[in-house]
Amino acid sequence: MNIDSKPYKWQPREQSLGYMINWAARLFAREMDDALRPFGLMSGQLPVFFALADGKPLAQRDLVQLAAVEQSTMAKTLARMERDGLIQRTPDPKDRRSAFISLSPLAEERLPDIAAAVAAINARSHAALAGEDSAHLLELLRRVINGLTDAA
Amino acid sequence: MNIDSKPYKWQPREQSLGYMINWAARLFAREMDDALRPFGLMSGQLPVFFALADGKPLAQRDLVQLAAVEQSTMAKTLARMERDGLIQRTPDPKDRRSAFISLSPLAEERLPDIAAAVAAINARSHAALAGEDSAHLLELLRRVINGLTDAA
DNA sequence: AGATCAAATATAGCTAGCCATGAACATAGA
DNA sequence: TCTATGTTCATGGCTAGCTATATTTGATCT
Numbered sequence: 426m427n428i429d430s431k432p433y434k435w436q437p438r439e440q441s442l443g444y445m446i447n448w449a450a451r452l453f454a455r456e457m458d459d460a461l462r463p464f465g466l467m468s469g470q471l472p473v474f475f476a477l478a479d480g481k482p483l484a485q486r487d488l489v490q491l492a493a494v495e496q497s498t499m500a501k502t503l504a505r506m507e508r509d510g511l512i513q514r515t516p517d518p519k520d521r522r523s524a525f526i527s528l529s530p531l532a533e534e535r536l537p538d539i540a541a542a543v544a545a546i547n548a549r550s551h552a553a554l555a556g557e558d559s560a561h562l563l564e565l566l567r568r569v570i571n572g573l574t575d576a577a
Numbered sequence: 578m579n580i581d582s583k584p585y586k587w588q589p590r591e592q593s594l595g596y597m598i599n600w601a602a603r604l605f606a607r608e609m610d611d612a613l614r615p616f617g618l619m620s621g622q623l624p625v626f627f628a629l630a631d632g633k634p635l636a637q638r639d640l641v642q643l644a645a646v647e648q649s650t651m652a653k654t655l656a657r658m659e660r661d662g663l664i665q666r667t668p669d670p671k672d673r674r675s676a677f678i679s680l681s682p683l684a685e686e687r688l689p690d691i692a693a694a695v696a697a698i699n700a701r702s703h704a705a706l707a708g709e710d711s712a713h714l715l716e717l718l719r720r721v722i723n724g725l726t727d728a729a
Numbered sequence: 730a731g732a733t734c735a736a737a738t739a740t741a742g743c744t745a746g747c748c749a750t751g752a753a754c755a756t757a758g759a
Numbered sequence: 760t761c762t763a764t765g766t767t768c769a770t771g772g773c774t775a776g777c778t779a780t781a782t783t784t785g786a787t788c789t
Binding site: 610620621622646647649650657672673674 | 774775776777778779782783784785
């Protein structure tokens with residue numbers, strides 16, 4: 426037994442999954458923000474672009490699902506994107522609570538550059554990994570995510 | 578060549594490293610916040626606990642290093658922790674700009690419970706992975722982080 | 730000593746998350 | 760029909776990040 430000076434030994438932070446994942450996420454977000462700033466958008470808006478890039482309008486509720494964020498988070502993200510002229514809302518005639526959301530012409534114009542910037546960062550991060558490790562990392566993350574979402 | 582309907586094909590989100598890492602990080606933070614709320618702290622404060630748990634006071638600058646966040650982020654985190662009575666500052670006699678930061682008695686009292694809560698969540702996330710996959714995941718994250726920090 | 734540069738912290742202002750609550754509308758049941 | 764319940768979105772208030780800038784103090788160089 427060790428009853429001396431250090432009462433609680435935490436794992437060193439490099440061995441804490443939570444710490445490392447948080448760190449990686451912040452680095453990613455920062456890279457994305459840097460790369461996307463010239464085009465007037467930020468990392469939190471990417472899932473919306475992902476979802477609307479094919480031209481099919483979606484309701485806010487669908488975007489919530491796809492981005493896996495809370496409804497209120499998406500509401501604010503969309504408000505900012507609308508403020509910045511990146512999306513448009515057209516009322517749903519069948520349900521007056523809801524609206525169809527689509528990319529604005531401005532946003533569509535910028536899509537190629539945005540896609541290129543995102544691809545570049547993904548490439549950079551994959552470069553740090555050996556080829557098949559990329560797939561492995563994704564698989565491990567998927568398992569962690571499942572573990573954390575299932576057991577509510 | 579494919580020149581039809583869908584102008585830009587993004588990767589499906591489950592294959593985007595940025596998306597998956599961000600998602601996992603949010604799930605982790607949420608778990609931590611839920612588990613720590615009863616003890617009056619939140620996930621962003623954990624690195625500070627990590628760093629101060631052994632009783633040695635540190636300067637804010639050291640905590641910035643250890644948590645790998647920006648100075649302003651740490652400043653605000655510490656302000657909240659001080660507001661909530663979790664840390665104390667004692668002025669550095671050698672440098673009047675700086676102060677030594679240490680856990681308050683209240684915080685030290687809560688350390689065992691906090692350590693247990695954090696360990697429980699780590700255990701849960703590791704459970705979703707086969708034994709050595711845990712180490713592998715950490716190693717892959719380390720590589721991604723290096724890749725993103727090196728190439729500024 | 731005085732001026733200049735560097736270091737430590739604070740502050741302002743923004744995005745992105747979260748939770749909790751409210752408002753408007755839709756739907757189902759009595 | 761009307762009432763109750765559920766859905767969709769908005770809003771307020773919080774933490775955690777970031778950038779950029781200011782403030783104070785230390786360190787250095789003439």
